[in-house]
Amino acid sequence: MSDGPQRITPEVAAIAAEAARHLGWLLDAGVREVPHPAVAPIAPPRAPDRAAPPEPAPPGPVAAPTHPVRATPGRRAQEGKGHALTDKGCGSPALLAVREEMGECTRCKLAPGRTNLVFGVGNPGAELAFVGEGPGADEDAQGEPFVGRAGQLLTRMIEAMGYRREEVYIANVVKCRPPGNRNPEPDEIEACEPFLRAQLAAIGPKVIVALGKFAAQTLLRNTTPITRLRGRWSEYQGVRLMPTFHPAYLLRSPEEKKKAWEDLQMVMVALGKRATRAPRDGGTP
Numbered sequence: 426m427s428d429g430p431q432r433i434t435p436e437v438a439a440i441a442a443e444a445a446r447h448l449g450w451l452l453d454a455g456v457r458e459v460p461h462p463a464v465a466p467i468a469p470p471r472a473p474d475r476a477a478p479p480e481p482a483p484p485g486p487v488a489a490p491t492h493p494v495r496a497t498p499g500r501r502a503q504e505g506k507g508h509a510l511t512d513k514g515c516g517s518p519a520l521l522a523v524r525e526e527m528g529e530c531t532r533c534k535l536a537p538g539r540t541n542l543v544f545g546v547g548n549p550g551a552e553l554a555f556v557g558e559g560p561g562a563d564e565d566a567q568g569e570p571f572v573g574r575a576g577q578l579l580t581r582m583i584e585a586m587g588y589r590r591e592e593v594y595i596a597n598v599v600k601c602r603p604p605g606n607r608n609p610e611p612d613e614i615e616a617c618e619p620f621l622r623a624q625l626a627a628i629g630p631k632v633i634v635a636l637g638k639f640a641a642q643t644l645l646r647n648t649t650p651i652t653r654l655r656g657r658w659s660e661y662q663g664v665r666l667m668p669t670f671h672p673a674y675l676l677r678s679p680e681e682k683k684k685a686w687e688d689l690q691m692v693m694v695a696l697g698k699r700a701t702r703a704p705r706d707g708g709t710p
């Protein structure tokens with residue numbers, strides 16, 4: 426056997442790059458200690474195109490939906506029409522029922538401008554759900570929430586909490602892209618939010634994280650600035666809700682990552698995860 430230098434395989438390089446991105450987020454957030462690998466399992470490397478992986482089976486029983494969804498799930502999908510349990514964000518009969526109720530939705534004026542209706546993605550029995558505002562250009566093109574640069578940062582935030590992206594659920598207040606990335610308007614929210622409520626009822630998370638001012642204000646029905654909402658527990662439909670900064674804002678204002686990380690650590694504690702310690706000086710590297 427040769428004693429020469431070992432070649433780094435593409436798989437090892439991909440794992441190293443993923444680990445570097447993960448540690449980069451932690452450093453940006455001011456973290457100096459990370460949980461032992463036994464506490465935070467190592468995620469398998471993702472395919473480079475970040476295509477949606479198969480969704481895992483729910484870890485426990487799925488909460489019964491408390492919404493007035495009437496569609497019968499599965500039948501059309503089994504016949505090769507409509508939607509299926511394997512479609513993005515539809516991984517349980519209750520979620521599929523919500524998706525089938527939406528159909529090719531034209532309930533508001535955002536419908537004509539969409540490429541894809543961005544329903545959601547993730548574990549149908551997730552204990553942790555993230556809710557953003559609405560799809561952007563990348564999300565509209567791919568039919569999945571949070572897949573652009575902000576989405577990559579959200580993935581690192583999720584992984585820093587000790588989860589894989591596939592283990593949580595991610596959705597938006599509105600499912601179709603507002604033109605020019607403007608904020609959704611009240612009539613659009615009114616038309617679409619019942620589906621978010623039904624989605625969350627179907628998932629039954631223990632905690633919801635509202636990402637950014639718009640999602641937090643919409644879910645909490647107030648106009649309080651995100652700087653005052655973040656870091657404080659509230660409630661949405663009987664579920665504990667933690668508002669924090671939107672990943673897109675954190676990309677523009679990386680100095681705020683430390684505060685976002687403090688918010689996420691409160692969520693981790695609430696979910697029985699081990700929090701990591703911030704530096705004593707409270708600064709960011």
Ligand code: SF4
Binds near residue numbers: 531534535536599
């Ligand atoms: Fe329907 Fe919601 Fe899209 Fe409006 S934003 S068309 S209510 S899915």
